[in-house]
Amino acid sequence: xxxxxxxxxxxxxxxxxxxxxxxxxxxxxxxxxxxxxxxxxxxxxxxxxxxxxxxxxxxxxxxxxxxxxxxxxxxxxxxxxxxxxxxxxxxxxxxxxxxxxxxxxxxxxxxxxxxxxxxxxxxxxxxxxxxxxxxxxxxxxxxxxxxxxxxxxxxxxxxxxxxxxxxxxxxxxxxxxxxxxxxxxxxxxxxxxxxxxxxxxxxxxxxxxxxxxxxxxxxxxxxxxxxxxxxxxxxxxxxxxxxxxxxxxxxxxxxxxxxxxxxxxxxxxxxxxxxxxxxxxxxxxxxxxxxxxxxxxxxxxxxxxxxxxxxxxxxxxxxxxxxxxxxxxxxxxxxxxxxxxxxxxxxxxxxxxxxxxxxxxxxxxxxxxxxxxxxxxxxxxxxxxxxxxxxxxxxxxxxxxxxxxxxxxxxxxxxxxxxxxxxxxxxxxxxxxxxxxxxxxxxxxxxxxxxxxxxxxxxxxxxxxxxxxxxxxxxxxxxxxxxxxxxxxxxxxxxxxxxxxxxxxxxxxxxxxxxxxxxxxxxxxxxxxxxxxxxxxxxxxxxxxxxxxxxxxxxxxxxxxxxxxxxxxxxxxxxxxxxxxxxxxxxxxxxxxxxxxxxxxxxxxxxxxxxxxxxxxxxxxxxxxxxxxxxxxxxxxxxxxxxxxxxxxxxxxxxxxxxxxxxxxxxxxxxxxxxxxxxxxxxxxxxxxxxxxxxxxxxxxxxxxxxxxxxxxxxxxxxxxxxxxxxxxxxxxxxxxxxxxxxxxxxxxxxxxxxxxxxxxxxxxxxxxxxxxxxxxxxxxxxxxxxxxxxxxxxxxxxxxxxxxxxxxxxxxxxxxxxxxxxxxxxxxxxxxxxxxxxxxxxxxxxxxxxxxxxxxxxxx
Numbered sequence: 001x002x003x004x005x006x007x008x009x010x011x012x013x014x015x016x017x018x019x020x021x022x023x024x025x026x027x028x029x030x031x032x033x034x035x036x037x038x039x040x041x042x043x044x045x046x047x048x049x050x051x052x053x054x055x056x057x058x059x060x061x062x063x064x065x066x067x068x069x070x071x072x073x074x075x076x077x078x079x080x081x082x083x084x085x086x087x088x089x090x091x092x093x094x095x096x097x098x099x100x101x102x103x104x105x106x107x108x109x110x111x112x113x114x115x116x117x118x119x120x121x122x123x124x125x126x127x128x129x130x131x132x133x134x135x136x137x138x139x140x141x142x143x144x145x146x147x148x149x150x151x152x153x154x155x156x157x158x159x160x161x162x163x164x165x166x167x168x169x170x171x172x173x174x175x176x177x178x179x180x181x182x183x184x185x186x187x188x189x190x191x192x193x194x195x196x197x198x199x200x201x202x203x204x205x206x207x208x209x210x211x212x213x214x215x216x217x218x219x220x221x222x223x224x225x226x227x228x229x230x231x232x233x234x235x236x237x238x239x240x241x242x243x244x245x246x247x248x249x250x251x252x253x254x255x256x257x258x259x260x261x262x263x264x265x266x267x268x269x270x271x272x273x274x275x276x277x278x279x280x281x282x283x284x285x286x287x288x289x290x291x292x293x294x295x296x297x298x299x300x301x302x303x304x305x306x307x308x309x310x311x312x313x314x315x316x317x318x319x320x321x322x323x324x325x326x327x328x329x330x331x332x333x334x335x336x337x338x339x340x341x342x343x344x345x346x347x348x349x350x351x352x353x354x355x356x357x358x359x360x361x362x363x364x365x366x367x368x369x370x371x372x373x374x375x376x377x378x379x380x381x382x383x384x385x386x387x388x389x390x391x392x393x394x395x396x397x398x399x400x401x402x403x404x405x406x407x408x409x410x411x412x413x414x415x416x417x418x419x420x421x422x423x424x425x426x427x428x429x430x431x432x433x434x435x436x437x438x439x440x441x442x443x444x445x446x447x448x449x450x451x452x453x454x455x456x457x458x459x460x461x462x463x464x465x466x467x468x469x470x471x472x473x474x475x476x477x478x479x480x481x482x483x484x485x486x487x488x489x490x491x492x493x494x495x496x497x498x499x500x501x502x503x504x505x506x507x508x509x510x511x512x513x514x515x516x517x518x519x520x521x522x523x524x525x526x527x528x529x530x531x532x533x534x535x536x537x538x539x540x541x542x543x544x545x546x547x548x549x550x551x552x553x554x555x556x557x558x559x560x561x562x563x564x565x566x567x568x569x570x571x572x573x574x575x576x577x578x579x580x581x582x583x584x585x586x587x588x589x590x591x592x593x594x595x596x597x598x599x600x601x602x603x604x605x606x607x608x609x610x611x612x613x614x615x616x617x618x619x620x621x622x623x624x625x626x627x628x629x630x631x632x633x634x635x636x637x638x639x640x641x642x643x644x645x646x647x648x649x650x651x652x653x654x655x656x657x658x659x660x661x662x663x664x665x666x667x668x669x670x671x672x673x674x675x676x677x678x679x680x681x682x683x684x685x686x687x688x689x690x691x692x693x694x695x696x697x698x699x700x701x702x703x704x705x706x707x708x709x710x711x712x713x714x715x716x717x718x719x720x721x722x723x724x725x726x727x728x729x730x731x732x733x734x735x736x737x738x739x740x741x742x743x744x745x746x747x748x749x750x751x752x753x754x755x756x757x758x759x760x761x762x763x764x765x766x767x768x769x770x771x772x773x774x775x776x777x778x779x780x781x782x783x784x785x786x787x788x789x790x791x792x793x794x795x796x797x798x799x800x801x802x803x804x805x806x807x808x809x810x811x812x813x814x815x816x817x818x819x820x821x822x823x824x825x826x827x828x829x830x831x832x833x834x835x836x837x838x839x840x841x842x843x844x845x846x847x848x849x850x851x852x853x854x855x856x857x858x859x860x861x
Contacts, residue, residue: 010185013019027070028357030342033092033099034073035109037128039322040080042106044128044324048331049075050105050313052127054306055335058299065343067355073334074099083107093120093361100359100370101338105324107131107178114143120361123370125338127331128324132181135391141368144392146334146383147327150178151185151421153285157223157251157399159421160283165438170199170219172210172234174226180223198438205230211237213682217241221437223251228260233260236270239278246431250279254286254401255326258408276406281430284408289383291328294415297380298336306332306382330394331380341373361621387417404428440606445512446619447691453509456699460505462837463706467502470714471495477721486662490541490571491713497537498706502531505699511691512620517597522621524595531702532582535638538709539673542666543641544571546648553655565663578641585637589630600689619691635681641672648689665712672708676701 034052036045052073060070062707076088085104089112102117102124104110110129117124118141123392126134126145132141133670135149161169169190173179175528187197199217201210207226211234214222224234231252238244241760257263261275270278301309310328311319319325343357348369359366378387387395400412429435471492476776480487507526515523548571624630649667660666680701687694 010084021560026069029097030066030356030359031099031337032071032073032101032103032143034075034103035078035085035105035113035311036075037080037105037109038077040078040106042080042128042323044080044105044327045077046323047310047314047319047325047328048105048127051332052309052335054090054309054313055299055332055339060341061812062465065339066346069340069342071342078105079116080106080109082108082112085112089113089116098148100342100356100358103127103334103338107134110134110145111140111145114140114212114626117142117700121367123363123374125334125374127334128327131178132185133177135393137391140392142371144337144388146330146337146386146394148287148396149391150182152393152396152398152416153172153289154182154186154189155416156285156400157186159193159414159419160251160400161195162193162220163423163433166434167194168437169221169223170197170201170214170217171197171225172201172203172214173224174230175202175204179225183223186223197270203230207234208237211241211243215241215243218439220247220435220439221249221251225253228256229265229267230255231260232263232265232268232275235275236268237279239270244280246429247435249435251283252282252284252285253806254399256284257320260600279403280406281428282403283411284401284403286399286401287328288399288413291380291382291384292397292399295380295463296332297382298340299332299382301382305384329381329383330334333383336379336381337377337386338815340379341370341377344373344376344610345369347612385417395557401771402427409805418421425817432475441614443616443618444642446602446691447511447513448619448695450513450698452692453573454504456509456695456703459703460502460699463502463703463710464499466710467495467499467706471499473718477717482720483717483758485660487545487571487716490545490575491662493537493541493575494709494713497534497539500530500534500707500770501538501702502534502706504534505702508698509695513827517620521595521621522596525590527622528595529586532634533579535584536579538577538706539641539645539670540575542649542670542673542709543578543645544574545660545662545666546573546645546652546670549646549652549660550656553652558645581637585634589624592624593624593630595622595624597621602659602689621688632849635771638683639678641678645670647675662717665716669709669712672712673705676705678852715774803822 013567036049036052037043038045038049042596056073057072059065074092076091078085078088084109089102092102095298099122102113104113104126104766105128107129108131109123110126111134113132114124114126114134117799122142124140125141126143126147128147129145130147130150132149132151133143135151161167171183171186173183183200190197199214199219201213203210208538224231226234238250256503261279262272268275278668290307291297294302294304296302299306306329314322324331345366346356349366352365354363354366354369356366375392378385380386384397385395389395395417398414399413400415401408402411403409409428411424413426414420415422474483474488474491474495475482489617504527507523507530510523512520598621600619600621602619604614604616608616646831651669653664653667680697684694684698
């Protein structure tokens, strides 16, 4: 019985094998040409090839996916070398059977294959290419990849920049094609988001200079694009430059090994502790290559089940030592994407009378249908949701991690397909929160010292009060002859101009502390007009006086006599012309180029208490578009006027005139005003950036000029009228006579009266002396009559020698030197002088015809 059963069993198994073989013969094979880099720069084929074989086995077993077809893989080792890949691509294309799809690995090989595949109407599907250059549909029209482009990090980075409110970032990159194109894409995305890449540095092998430039240009938020070996060099330099800590954030690529900064590298001279300190807190973005959720996708496997099967397929190899282990889910999903796309094409191709097995390198219709199916792929894979963008690149989630305490912590995910940011909220910062993207600059306006402003305002108010007193005095005493001869109306203009100039001190000291910025131009206008009109009235009236005096007294004698008659209206007209010129100039300035507010920026200052804050000092100015030109015109015109005033005052310093009796005081005032103005104008322009010094110079010049002018012009007049009481006598005389005499004649009359009084005293003293001498002479005559003639003669010789000499010598009667010789009449002299009125007649002269020689002799003694 056992013998009978054994042949039956063998027959049954043979029948089963035959049926299976028959079934296999019914399936048409579709061939896939693949290049797996088993060695070289990126040996990703070590894990990606087993993952691809796992997917093919499952696809071929499925009855709902390509039931009439079987996918077969033909693969070679490209060693991630474009030269070797060129030879292998030739073998794939020119060796039977025909391949429906090509599957290259690393970016350099994919670039070569994808650019050539268009000539053979082949679809290219890559599982390990991240170069952004491959996202070029014009250059690579049939290229797809399940490995996301390196530019997929950029939307995540931009999202984080916006989340943390950063608008200024810096970049440092290794000069390779993949990083350069990634950075170009980042720059375009940041511009669209209103974010500025202010610093962009690159290096080839040594990053020392690039890191120093980042430090010098105050980079705070820094995106680093470089490979792992260069990352260690960069952060060693970062530690040396202290470009880390609470003020800095670094963004790196997330596909480094978790312990990349702990690996000993002979190319750097930093310790493990230094490297750990430098990298603390940096943020990484990494493409999600393994679905973090427990979801069964098209392959009916979860991501963890896939990893378990892959580990068994690898035979217990260490995943960290197996190339392409992270990219293995992408290779697995690439096969499923191809299988699902081919499955989509079966129906449409059959409707058009085509079959997949009819594919050849000249049939564009089948290629177009496969392209359309691939472009619309969308399914859940072990690497996540698989979908391609318009450039054929995989759209995937991005994992966001942060190094906290020496280990990476997941802080969020970003789904670029939906623009959705999943945030865990466990980000950790060295400071109180995310640092600022640049040094916080606090704008601070510089305002005028209020103590200085109040002090100058007090001086200005006192000066205005003094001007009011002077103006009131001048108007009240305008009918006094002495005041009339000083041209009181011009003095009134001087006082008004001085008060207007003093009033300009207030708008000069008003700044943004007192008025709103939009009202500041009005203050500027007040400054300009008060100073301009005040100067024109005050200095113009004084200049007119000096001009008239110089004009009259530098003419020839005959013309001078004709012009000594002064017409007041001519003086007022001169002041009016000077005032009109200034008004016209200011109006043209304000209409053509009006004043407006400008802000001057100074060097930023760092406060001691906070190193991450800078103070930006600002200062408001009144300015216009052509401010220098206008100031040149005004200062040139006024400067010439000041210099001419000095010249005229010097030329007329020794001239006396009764028509303008205070022109010397005016000249003194012009000296002071001119000197102060000529010094202050250039100094204030130089010190315009120092608000206190500029205001102090300008206001002090105005105050001193006004004070000197008012004191020199008005105080002497007040003193004269008060001490001499001249306004009383002049008023009485005006009431009695109803007319006024010439001031010069009045002075002469007073001088003659004083001389007459002095002469009367002298005459009275001499008369008393003559009386005494007469008495003595009478006594001598009486004694002589009693004595003998000889005795008399002797006595005369000894007792009266003076008289004898006097009588005998006519020269003794001559007047002293310097006095005029008297003209005596021939009549006998009277016995005594007449009354003093005989010396001072009605014509105020001494009558010398009544003199006697002997009497004049005694008078001169």
